[in-house]
Amino acid sequence: MPTDPIPRPTIYDVAQLAGVSKSLVSLVLRDAPHVSDVRREAVLAAIEELGYRPSPAASALASQRTRTVGVLIDDFHNPWFVELLAGLRSILDPAGYTASVADLQLEAASGRNPVDGFLAQHVDALVIAADPAEGTLDGVGAPIVVAGTREFGAAADAALVADVVAGDDALGARLATEHLIRLGHRSIGHLTGSSGPGAQRRRGYEEAMQAAGLDPLVFGERGGTSEADGYAAACALLDAHPGITGVVAANDVMAVGALAALRERGLTVPADVSVVGHDDSPLAAYRYLALTSVDGHSREVGAESARTLLARFEDPGMPPHRKLLEPSLVVRGSTAPPRA
Amino acid sequence: MPTDPIPRPTIYDVAQLAGVSKSLVSLVLRDAPHVSDVRREAVLAAIEELGYRPSPAASALASQRTRTVGVLIDDFHNPWFVELLAGLRSILDPAGYTASVADLQLEAASGRNPVDGFLAQHVDALVIAADPAEGTLDGVGAPIVVAGTREFGAAADAALVADVVAGDDALGARLATEHLIRLGHRSIGHLTGSSGPGAQRRRGYEEAMQAAGLDPLVFGERGGTSEADGYAAACALLDAHPGITGVVAANDVMAVGALAALRERGLTVPADVSVVGHDDSPLAAYRYLALTSVDGHSREVGAESARTLLARFEDPGMPPHRKLLEPSLVVRGSTAPPRA
Numbered sequence: 203m204p205t206d207p208i209p210r211p212t213i214y215d216v217a218q219l220a221g222v223s224k225s226l227v228s229l230v231l232r233d234a235p236h237v238s239d240v241r242r243e244a245v246l247a248a249i250e251e252l253g254y255r256p257s258p259a260a261s262a263l264a265s266q267r268t269r270t271v272g273v274l275i276d277d278f279h280n281p282w283f284v285e286l287l288a289g290l291r292s293i294l295d296p297a298g299y300t301a302s303v304a305d306l307q308l309e310a311a312s313g314r315n316p317v318d319g320f321l322a323q324h325v326d327a328l329v330i331a332a333d334p335a336e337g338t339l340d341g342v343g344a345p346i347v348v349a350g351t352r353e354f355g356a357a358a359d360a361a362l363v364a365d366v367v368a369g370d371d372a373l374g375a376r377l378a379t380e381h382l383i384r385l386g387h388r389s390i391g392h393l394t395g396s397s398g399p400g401a402q403r404r405r406g407y408e409e410a411m412q413a414a415g416l417d418p419l420v421f422g423e424r425g426g427t428s429e430a431d432g433y434a435a436a437c438a439l440l441d442a443h444p445g446i447t448g449v450v451a452a453n454d455v456m457a458v459g460a461l462a463a464l465r466e467r468g469l470t471v472p473a474d475v476s477v478v479g480h481d482d483s484p485l486a487a488y489r490y491l492a493l494t495s496v497d498g499h500s501r502e503v504g505a506e507s508a509r510t511l512l513a514r515f516e517d518p519g520m521p522p523h524r525k526l527l528e529p530s531l532v533v534r535g536s537t538a539p540p541r542a
Numbered sequence: 543m544p545t546d547p548i549p550r551p552t553i554y555d556v557a558q559l560a561g562v563s564k565s566l567v568s569l570v571l572r573d574a575p576h577v578s579d580v581r582r583e584a585v586l587a588a589i590e591e592l593g594y595r596p597s598p599a600a601s602a603l604a605s606q607r608t609r610t611v612g613v614l615i616d617d618f619h620n621p622w623f624v625e626l627l628a629g630l631r632s633i634l635d636p637a638g639y640t641a642s643v644a645d646l647q648l649e650a651a652s653g654r655n656p657v658d659g660f661l662a663q664h665v666d667a668l669v670i671a672a673d674p675a676e677g678t679l680d681g682v683g684a685p686i687v688v689a690g691t692r693e694f695g696a697a698a699d700a701a702l703v704a705d706v707v708a709g710d711d712a713l714g715a716r717l718a719t720e721h722l723i724r725l726g727h728r729s730i731g732h733l734t735g736s737s738g739p740g741a742q743r744r745r746g747y748e749e750a751m752q753a754a755g756l757d758p759l760v761f762g763e764r765g766g767t768s769e770a771d772g773y774a775a776a777c778a779l780l781d782a783h784p785g786i787t788g789v790v791a792a793n794d795v796m797a798v799g800a801l802a803a804l805r806e807r808g809l810t811v812p813a814d815v816s817v818v819g820h821d822d823s824p825l826a827a828y829r830y831l832a833l834t835s836v837d838g839h840s841r842e843v844g845a846e847s848a849r850t851l852l853a854r855f856e857d858p859g860m861p862p863h864r865k866l867l868e869p870s871l872v873v874r875g876s877t878a879p880p881r882a
Contacts, residue, residue, distance in 0.1 A: 228748065247596065252879055253590055255589065255592075255595065264868055268662070269662060270662065270663050276629065278618070278621065278623070278624045279621060279824045280618065281618065281619060281626055283618070284618045287645070287648065288648060288651075291648055293710065295654070300644075300658075300659030300660075300663065301641045301644070301659075302643070302644075302659075302663065303640040303642070303644070304640075304641070304642075304643070305627070308627065308628060308631055318640075319610075319640030319641075319642075320640075322608070322609060322610065322640055323608065323610050323640065323663055324743055370622075427830050429824075429829070433829055455828075458828050458830050458831075459828070459829065459830075461830040462828070462829035462830040463658065474881075484619045484769075485774065488769050488798050488799070488802070489773055489796075489799065489802035490798050490799075490801040490802040490805065490831075491767070491798075491830075516691070
């Protein structure tokens with residue numbers, strides 16, 4: 203009403219006239235159950251008397267729950283997230299929730315905050331299965347579960363108020379390294395990357411090496427965690443230590459990069475060099491690769507993350523839930539005792 | 543107002559009293575620009591006179607655009623979708639749209655219609671980069687772009703009213719097969735699956751073989767298109783035709799399955815047998831696999847799909863847009879002339 207100088211009545215005016223809270227007006231506007239007839243009548247009478255019209259935006263807010271959960275994964279190229287998502291869905295679906303998935307690498311490439319899209323969708327909660335930059339989660343009003351990693355990089359502050367469900371990355375890398383040591387390997391290198399889970403896995407490798415009295419050989423600390431990064435780190439490792447007989451990679455795609463570096467040098471897997479991946483992603487199970495890999499039980503991490511979210515919806519005040527799931531090692535064809 | 547027997551006025555009542563269309567009432571309710579003051583005044587006066595209150599649901603509908611596009615991909619395990627999504631995003635992001643991604647395999651496993659989640663999110667449009675079951679798209683009111691496949695399986699009826707942007711799958715498989723023929727191969731098998739794109743690719747392979755006077759050898763017609771399916775089809779092919787020297791796979795993951803079947807039989811790639819994939823997915827570029835593969839230009843398919851959607855938003859009445867993009871062959875280390 204551009205020509206009408208009288209200000210439009212607001213929801214506060216309705217609440218005041220009806221003698222109820224603003225929230226109760228919202229409840230009536232969205233036809234919520236469990237509002238007494240008396241109070242409903244009072245609100246409707248006040249709305250009529252004031253000629254109040256809820257704005258579309260306010261109504262959208264009032265209808266609240268979209269029953270959608272935003273899931274931020276790291277990179278669609280790295281298939282470790284597939285099982286995590288399946289686990290999430292196994293709990294969210296029966297509860298009537300939809301998962302909306304986005305990829306941190308793509309979002310970051312677009313130059314905007316990777317959770318903005320989710321907030322625009324009015325998601326009820328976020329599952330962060332990635333390691334976003336500092337500040338990314340500032341001001342997010344929805345519940346957050348950090349899934350799959352406990353080291354939360356620069357977003358650690360936000361993690362303080364979030365629930366966390368993770369595989370124990372350090373323990374996983376320790377299992378991988380101890381497997382090679384038990385097979386008889388002494389010269390074992392590690393391919394790492396600059397991510398939060400990468401730091402945990404590096405720590406697990408270093409602990410296992412030190413416990414066995416062996417020197418840690420870490421490469422790739424300044425790089426990423428892609429197949430190309432794994433190839434580059436493995437080349438650096440092999441140039442510096444041509445006699446190594448074991449490689450522990452921070453993830454499966456890096457391990458596949460290492461396979462190429464070894465083959466280029468005429469080294470056979472596992473006869474000359476054993477290789478262990480991490481994540482037990484679909485790649486590791488491909489017969490042609492048959493990677494021994496650390497299973498972080500991503501499906502269970504996903505399912506437990508979803509259960510945590512549902513519990514958080516029920517009881518927003520419950521104390522932060524922190525759970526580390528114990529990983530296990532899946533032994534396939536890429537590891538064997540060193541040549542005698 | 544449970545005790546009030548007078549029916550609540552509807553948006554139709556408002557439109558009638560104001561002498562305008564229902565759409566114009568919607569426009570006024572969501573404060574849309576480009577409504578003349580005279581008509582806006584008439585609508586607001588009618589709202590006041592009738593005591594009309596938009597329901598929250600109606601308001602949510604009236605506010606309409608969520609600026610979210612639902613993208614249904616086939617299977618997160620098969621990374622061909624990564625580039626398509628990047629292409630979509632390269633156009634949607636600057637236009638202020640968010641992509642919400644779901645996976646047909648996961649959705650189907652949950653037993654519900656795979657697009658229900660998107661409809662619950664009130665997406666503005668759907669991009670279908672998958673081959674959903676018959677009836678899946680029935681009654682979807684939002685614009686649909688079928689991306690990446692022109693053979694639309696059981697959902698073909700819906701495709702009749704949808705825009706389609708696809709790689710030319712048949713031409714792609716023809717390029718792959720002709721590449722092997724040109725290298726000198728005569729005994730070339732094809733690994734297929736039961737999908738829509740699978741049928742197109744099979745046709746391309748068959749056409750190229752027939753044009754060269756060679757017998758098509760097709761395996762896997764009743765199977766899926768996973769790595770395990772590729773392995774099984776390759777085993778069947780090699781059991782029936784142990785002398786083949788070339789394999790054209792319907793996609794890259796099937797090609798990786800074939801690599802394992804060949805290695806198990808002591809056959810070296812490419813010295814004994816050449817293998818071609820399809821999709822030029824991230825897998826194909828891994829140095830360890832180095833698959834010659836058909837590039838369907840998924841990024842451009844994604845970008846063109848997004849441009850089509852934006853054009854469709856501008857002009858809902860525009861005729862269906864059908865575009866087939868020409869694929870190209872990326873030659874890597876998995877193909878070579880047959881042994882002399």
